[in-house]
Amino acid sequence: MTEREFTQLMQQYENLAYTVCHQLVHDHDLAQDLCQEAFLSVWLHRDRCPDTPDGRRNWVCRIAANKAKDHLKSAYARRVTAAEAPGDAPAAQAQALGASSLAEQVELRQAADAARGCIVSLAEPYRTVCALHFLGGVPADAIAARLNRPVKTVHTQLYRARLRMKRQLCAG
Numbered sequence: 311m312t313e314r315e316f317t318q319l320m321q322q323y324e325n326l327a328y329t330v331c332h333q334l335v336h337d338h339d340l341a342q343d344l345c346q347e348a349f350l351s352v353w354l355h356r357d358r359c360p361d362t363p364d365g366r367r368n369w370v371c372r373i374a375a376n377k378a379k380d381h382l383k384s385a386y387a388r389r390v391t392a393a394e395a396p397g398d399a400p401a402a403q404a405q406a407l408g409a410s411s412l413a414e415q416v417e418l419r420q421a422a423d424a425a426r427g428c429i430v431s432l433a434e435p436y437r438t439v440c441a442l443h444f445l446g447g448v449p450a451d452a453i454a455a456r457l458n459r460p461v462k463t464v465h466t467q468l469y470r471a472r473l474r475m476k477r478q479l480c481a482g
Contacts, residue, residue, distance in 0.1 A: 311356040311357075311359055316352070316353055316356060319352070319359075319366060319370070320349050320352075323366075323367060323370045323371075324345065324349070326367070326370065326371060326374075327345045327348050327349065327370055327371065327373075327374040328341055328342065328345045328374075330371050330374040330375050330378065331344040331345050331348070331374050331375075331377065331378045334375065334378035334379065334382065335378050335381060335382065340381070341378075344374070344377045344378050344381060345374060345377075347377050348370070348373045348374040348376075348377045349370075351373050351377065352369075352370060352373055355373075380449075384447035424479060425444070425475065425479070426445065428474075428475040428478050428479060429441055429444060429445065429471075429475070431478070432471055432474060432475070435457075435467055436467055436470065436471040436474065438457070439453055439457070439464055439467045439468060439471065440468065440471045440475075442456070443468055450464045450465055450468065451464075
């Protein structure tokens, strides 16, 4: 895909991509940011672009939806939502995660504290990678760039850290 073709694709589908993002995040500015990220992804993966007009439209929509969903799943989005919720922030966060009773909220809070404790007790390089990813919501590719490591290495470290944390949580 040439730069000219990309520009045409972007002009053709920018409103559609924005609408997809806005329907998921319900925030004008955030939807614009996510739409820009989606088109950056389109450019970076332009070699995978389908040849048919319907295929291109669906492909752009799927990338935009994935960007919005990734944002909604991020720890940052959960932290901001919980901090802005009325009432007690930990209780609001636990309710957002599906805990209905006070006992479930306390249980969720204890599990979150245990997970944080596991991350802090990990040896390097796992501790930094896990803190950035699980507590900070930083994606693996950004962690790799920040720590000057290959993305595959960061994925491997996250995988191994999950296994260690699982063993530690199950044993304790």
